[in-house]
Amino acid sequence: xxxxxxxxxxxxxxxxxxxxxxxxxxxxxxxxxxxxxxxxxxxxxxxxxxxxxxxxxxxxxxxxxxxxxxxxxxxxxxxxxxxxxxxxxxxxxxxxxxxxxxxxxxxxxxxxxxxxxxxxxxxxxxxxxxxxxxxxxxxxxxxxxxxxxxxxxxxxxxxxxxxxxxxxxxxxxxxxxxxxxxxxxxxxxxxxxxxxxxxxxxxxxxxxxxxxxxxxxxxxxxxxxxxxxxxxxxxxxxxxxxxxxxxxxxxxxxxxxxxxxxxxxxxxxxxxxxxxxxxxxxxxxxxxxxxxxxxxxxxxxxxxxxxxxxxxxxxxxxxxxxxxxxxxxxxxxxxxxxxxxxxxxxxxxxxxxxxxxxxxxxxxxxxxxxxxxxxxxxxxxxxxxxxxxxxxxxxxxxxxxxxxxxxxxxxxxxxxxxxxxxxxxxxxxxxxxxxxxxxxxxxxxxxxxxxxxxxxxxxxxxxxxxxxxxxxxxxxxxxxxxxxxxxxxxxxxxxxxxxxxxxxxxxxxxxxxxxxxxxxxxxxxxxxxxxxxxxx
Amino acid sequence: xxxxxxxxxxxxxxxxxxxxxxxxxxxxxxxxxxxxxxxxxxxxxxxxxxxxxxxxxxxxxxxxxxxxxxxxxxxxxxxxxxxxxxxxxxxxxxxxxxxxxxxxxxxxxxxxxxxxxxxxxxxxxxxxxxxxxxxxxxxxxxxxxxxxxxxxxxxxxxxxxxxxxxxxxxxxxxxxxxxxxxxxxxxxxxxxxxxxxxxxxxxxxxxxxxxxxxxxxxxxxxxxxxxxxxxxxxxxxxxxxxxxxxxxxxxxxxxxxxxxxxxxxxxxxxxxxxxxxxxxxxxxxxxxxxxxxxxxxxxxxxxxxxx
Numbered sequence: 001x002x003x004x005x006x007x008x009x010x011x012x013x014x015x016x017x018x019x020x021x022x023x024x025x026x027x028x029x030x031x032x033x034x035x036x037x038x039x040x041x042x043x044x045x046x047x048x049x050x051x052x053x054x055x056x057x058x059x060x061x062x063x064x065x066x067x068x069x070x071x072x073x074x075x076x077x078x079x080x081x082x083x084x085x086x087x088x089x090x091x092x093x094x095x096x097x098x099x100x101x102x103x104x105x106x107x108x109x110x111x112x113x114x115x116x117x118x119x120x121x122x123x124x125x126x127x128x129x130x131x132x133x134x135x136x137x138x139x140x141x142x143x144x145x146x147x148x149x150x151x152x153x154x155x156x157x158x159x160x161x162x163x164x165x166x167x168x169x170x171x172x173x174x175x176x177x178x179x180x181x182x183x184x185x186x187x188x189x190x191x192x193x194x195x196x197x198x199x200x201x202x203x204x205x206x207x208x209x210x211x212x213x214x215x216x217x218x219x220x221x222x223x224x225x226x227x228x229x230x231x232x233x234x235x236x237x238x239x240x241x242x243x244x245x246x247x248x249x250x251x252x253x254x255x256x257x258x259x260x261x262x263x264x265x266x267x268x269x270x271x272x273x274x275x276x277x278x279x280x281x282x283x284x285x286x287x288x289x290x291x292x293x294x295x296x297x298x299x300x301x302x303x304x305x306x307x308x309x310x311x312x313x314x315x316x317x318x319x320x321x322x323x324x325x326x327x328x329x330x331x332x333x334x335x336x337x338x339x340x341x342x343x344x345x346x347x348x349x350x351x352x353x354x355x356x357x358x359x360x361x362x363x364x365x366x367x368x369x370x371x372x373x374x375x376x377x378x379x380x381x382x383x384x385x386x387x388x389x390x391x392x393x394x395x396x397x398x399x400x401x402x403x404x405x406x407x408x409x410x411x412x413x414x415x416x417x418x419x420x421x422x423x424x425x426x427x428x429x430x431x432x433x434x435x436x437x438x439x440x441x442x443x444x445x446x447x448x449x450x451x452x453x454x455x456x457x458x459x460x461x462x463x464x465x466x467x468x469x470x471x472x473x474x475x476x477x478x479x480x481x482x483x484x485x486x487x488x489x490x491x492x493x494x495x496x497x498x499x500x501x502x503x504x505x506x507x508x509x510x511x512x513x514x515x516x517x518x519x520x521x522x523x524x525x526x527x528x529x530x531x532x533x534x535x536x
Numbered sequence: 537x538x539x540x541x542x543x544x545x546x547x548x549x550x551x552x553x554x555x556x557x558x559x560x561x562x563x564x565x566x567x568x569x570x571x572x573x574x575x576x577x578x579x580x581x582x583x584x585x586x587x588x589x590x591x592x593x594x595x596x597x598x599x600x601x602x603x604x605x606x607x608x609x610x611x612x613x614x615x616x617x618x619x620x621x622x623x624x625x626x627x628x629x630x631x632x633x634x635x636x637x638x639x640x641x642x643x644x645x646x647x648x649x650x651x652x653x654x655x656x657x658x659x660x661x662x663x664x665x666x667x668x669x670x671x672x673x674x675x676x677x678x679x680x681x682x683x684x685x686x687x688x689x690x691x692x693x694x695x696x697x698x699x700x701x702x703x704x705x706x707x708x709x710x711x712x713x714x715x716x717x718x719x720x721x722x723x724x725x726x727x728x729x730x731x732x733x734x735x736x737x738x739x740x741x742x743x744x745x746x747x748x749x750x751x752x753x754x755x756x757x758x759x760x761x762x763x764x765x766x767x768x769x770x771x772x773x774x775x776x777x778x779x780x781x782x783x784x785x786x787x788x789x790x791x792x793x794x795x796x797x798x799x800x801x802x803x804x805x806x807x808x809x810x811x812x813x814x815x816x817x818x819x820x821x822x823x824x825x826x827x828x829x830x831x832x833x834x835x836x837x838x839x840x841x842x843x
Contacts, residue, residue, distance in 0.1 A: 047618035128584035130577055146580045201619060219617060219625055221632075221702045221793035245701070249788045251684065256699040259692045416804055418568035425576050456576040 034240035035534050037516070040253040040265040044220060044246035048201040050183040051122040051129045056437070056525070057266070059183055061223055061244050064529045065208040066186040067231075069097055069115070069165070070177055074531035076522030078178050082110060082187065082209065083165070092172025092478045093139075097165040102232040104189050104207040112159035114187040120152040121193070122184060134184045134439055137176055139168045174479035175343065175442035182439060211237050211530035220246060231530075238518075238533035257283075257511050263534065264519075264527075265511040270391055273329045276511070283511050286330045287521035290339055290438035291506030292446060293331070295384075295399070295431050296424065296459040299499050303380060304430065304460075308372040310498040312365035313431075314351070316402050318358055323504050326394050334502035337450075337491060341523060343441035345484060349491035351498075365406055375407055385413040386433035387420035395503065396433065425456040434459055437506065441524065443487050447471060450494050462499035540842040541827065548823040552816070556606070559815045560599055563808050570615035570806040589615060602809070606816065612809035616802075622813040626795060630817065633782035633794030635705055639714045641776050644721035649768065651722070652729025656764075657756065659734060667726060674723025683716040683789045700791040713790040717783055721775065728771055733764040762836045769836065773829035777821040781814070 043057040050062050063072075071081035083097040103109050119138070122129045123145045136142040139156025143149035156168035169176060179185065189207050192200040199205060203214045211234070212225035223244045227237055245262070247253030250269035254276075256262040268276065268284075276284045297304040297313070304310055319333030332339075336348035353361060366375070374380045384400060386392035393414065400410040410431070415423070424432050438445045448454055451471050452463040467490050474486035494500075508525035518532040571577055571585050586592045590601065605612055611622035655667040690712060691699035703709040736742065737760055745755045782796025795814055802811035834840045 044617075046616055049618065052618055125580065125584050126588075128581055128588055130571070130581065130585070132581065133578055146578070217619070218702070218793050219620060219628060220787075220797065221791065245791060247791070252687070252700050252789045252791070255684065255687050255692055256701070259695060259699040261699055261701065418572050418804065418806055419566075421576070422568035422572040425572070455578065 035238060037239045037242040037529060037532065037534060038262045039242060039244050040247035040256065040262045041244040042267040043248060048214060050186045051127060053183065054131045062183050064212045064225060064242065065210045065214060067210040068186045069180040072181050072524065072526045072528060074518055075520040076524045076526055078181055093169045095167045095176065099163045099165060100232060102209060103230050104209050105213050105228045105230050106207045107230060108191055110187060110209050111162040112165040114190050115165050116157050116159050117190040118186060118188040119157050120155055123155060124152060131184050134179065134182060137169050137173045137179065139170050171476045172478035174483065175440050179440045212242060237530045239529055242529050254511065263513040263516050268509055268511050270327060270329050280511065282514055285510045285512050285521055287508050288341060288523055289506040289508040289525055290342060290441060290523050291436060292334055292337060292339060293435050293503045293506060295501040295503060296434045297499055297501065298427060298430055298460060300427060300461040306372045307497060308368040312368040312406060313403060314498050314501045315353055315361040315365040316406050317399055317501065317503065318402055319503060322395055322398055326398050327391065329509055330507045331504040334505050337494060337500065337502050338443040338446045339505040342443050345443045349488045349495055351495045362405055369406055380408040382408065382410050382430045383413050384410045384431045385415065385420065385429055387417040388414050392433050424459045427461060432459065447487055447490055450499060460499035464493060464497060467493050537842055544827050551823065552819055555819045556816060559812060560602065563811055564595060568806055611813040614807055614810045616805045616807040622809045625810060626813050626817060629793055629795035629798065632702065632705065632792055633796055634780050636710060636713050636717060636792060636794065637779035637782060639710060640717035640721065641779050643714060643718040644725055648722040648725025649729050652726040653733055655726065655730040656733035656737065671723040671726045674719045679716055679720060680785045682719060683786060686712050686716055700789065702792055713786050713792055717779060717786050725768060728768050729764060732767045733760065736760045736764040739763065765836055766833065769829055769832050773825045774822060777818065777825045781818045781821060
């Protein structure tokens with residue numbers, strides 16, 4: 001205000017001028033300053049094309065751009081998105097969606113054809129979409145995608161008219177509506193893809209039907225999205241522009257957060273937890289997350305073809321010790337394969353020794369090993385492998401020490417992530433660390449990993465006829481108690497057989513500035529920018 | 537002179553060819569491919585993906601396709617970053633690395649040679665010890681310790697400079713990364729200059745110059761320095777190439793969109809084409825800079841003649 005004051009003018013004039021300037025400038029300031037959000041994303045997206053991504057960090061950028069038939073509310077619950085309402089047939093296999101009247105960011109109306117086009121494209125074998133399997137719930141999707149059926153018109157989706165979409169499923173699928181929030185089910189602008197081919201996702205040409213559109217992408221620097229004025233709910237969107245920074249160095253990103261350059265950091269480094277809890281308690285957000293950290297045991301070869309050995313090793317792990325002393329970021333000890341709180345499942349089927357005191361478990365484990373003819377005089381030598389990371393290493397060291405009590409010698413072997421998963425898929429391991437984050441909030445998404453038909457993702461090579469039968473029946477059962485029961489039974493069998501040793505359930509660890517409003521912690525860790533606002 | 541340069545450039549072509557070939561086949565030896573990850577690809581999809589990128593062809597065929605592409609200036613698509621070709625990634629990344637690395641080298645040369653000369657002139661006195669002690673710490677402290685320290689002090693506590701981010705190459709975003717990158721180089725160049733200068737100051741021609749009655753400043757700057765700089769220049773060739781192609785650590789910590797991380801990330805992602813592109817860039821730079829070093833030698837040392 002100094003520019004408006006001069007020593008010669010009388011004091012009252014100065015005050016008047018100052019007030020006048022303040023009154024004039026204030027509203028100008030408020031509207032001229034666009035509300036911008038700065039997010040440290042946990043990685044650099046591979047692409048902006050929803051048909052070629054598979055990571056949570058890509059979901060953050062792409063999910064702000066496109067609107068699926070359903071979408072996530074601020075608390076993670078499923079709400080109508082591009083579809084205003086829907087009806088389900090009596091047998092639960094035919095869904096009819098009424099699309100809301102809205103347009104792409106260039107004004108072209110969004111029609112049912114855009115969805116048909118998108119889903120045919122992602123399932124088209126030539127597209128080689130990495131994540132197409134998520135849509136296998138749709139009739140003929142798997143056969144078409146695997147190439148055993150020809151002609152994408154056979155896919156169970158059709159546009160009844162511009163605003164009505166009809167989807168036919170293979171089986172009644174209780175989690176189908178939830179599944180539609182996932183980016184594999186997003187619509188894409190047919191007119192743009194037909195016009196530009198693979199270039200349709202270039203910032204500048206890109207059009208979206210969601211709250212934001214990407215306008216700039218400098219690789220390894222930032223991605224910038226601005227509000228889509230034509231978004232149907234644009235009036236309620238508070239943030240005008242959002243920048244995503246690929247913050248692979250978590251510590252550097254936390255420093256940026258502290259300096260006020262970043263408003264939200266996803267996935268801060270665990271070792272910072274003590275400092276953060278002490279210095280930034282309001283900003284540190286830790287919340288249960290739908291994921292399981294487990295050790296896969298290669299059941300195809302000795303010694304892990306023996307159930308007694310598998311159970312013994314599982315019992316000997318002090319999960320509370322790992323969660324409280326090694327990780328210390330609020331992860332929960334896992335005694336089941338499906339995390340508690342997973343949609344519509346109730347309490348998972350825990351192992352029957354969950355409440356056995358630890359010393360008793362060790363004694364029992366030794367007995368089991370002796371049964372399998374192993375012990376201090378015939379020690380078990382196994383290889384425990386993990387992919388390079390501080391946390392994986394700490395946990396592996398702790399587990400190896402716990403197993404030593406049983407006379408088991410575990411050799412630790414770490415490789416970078418590509419080699420790790422490559423070897424796992426080839427079955428070239430004995431014990432290996434793995435993790436699984438849910439694609440959708442349903443126990444089937446965890447339990448299917450242990451079905452025989454799952455293929456390479458079933459690292460342990462577990463094959464139990466009864467388990468497969470129960471899961472198959474559950475797939476066809478439709479929503480309700482019967483389905484739940486079947487899955488509980490299947491999980492109980494798996495926890496008895498123990499092909500995969502559950503260690504902890506995941507938590508999401510984020511830093512959220514106090515200036516950000518509208519953030520609600522949820523188990524999917526999804527926080528769409530359209531529901532956020534900033535008050536600086 | 538121009539014949540010399542032409543000959544050197546021609547001779548570099550077989551060198552480049554060998555580098556490209558060795559790098560190409562070495563990359564493929566590492567287990568795992570660009571599409572291996574936690575979420576396994578169904579086999580049919582994996583087949584299609586590999587076919588799309590020509591990864592199912594015999595290795596020699598892939599090599600030939602790649603080589604012929606490069607000769608026409610096409611470095612291929614990135615396996616990891618689908619929306620960009622390797623050419624585009626290098627074109628956006630290299631200028632950033634060049635800016636940071638180039639400024640760092642200039643800073644290092646200016647300050648390093650200056651400090652080294654002062655230390656040599658005041659050999660074994662207080663100034664010398666202080667300069668050399670500082671140089672030792674500069675060499676001993678790794679940049680992944682120095683960089684966060686700088687950002688904490690200047691970014692978080694003092695708020696004078698941004699903690700990280702490129703900001704389109706704005707000067708305030710360059711200060712800390714350039715300093716962090718330059719510090720170890722300053723230290724090394726200072727030591728090198730000091731040692732070489734001390735030796736040169738004992739040389740016959742310097743004694744002659746002094747005997748002739750020339751002012752000390754002329755003796756040092758006009759005569760001794762040229763000779764003393766020879767080892768520094770040799771060091772600077774590869775050092776410049778290294779700095780200019782980006783430091784993975786500095787670029788990651790400061791969020792600079794350079795090509796330094798392409799070497800490491802590309803290898804970890806098995807992004808074959810990107811790594812090859814980065815390797816070729818680095819190889820070309822080394823070859824060119826070595827040529828420049830040899831030419832500068834000719835300028836500094838009258839005993840060297842290039843024919």
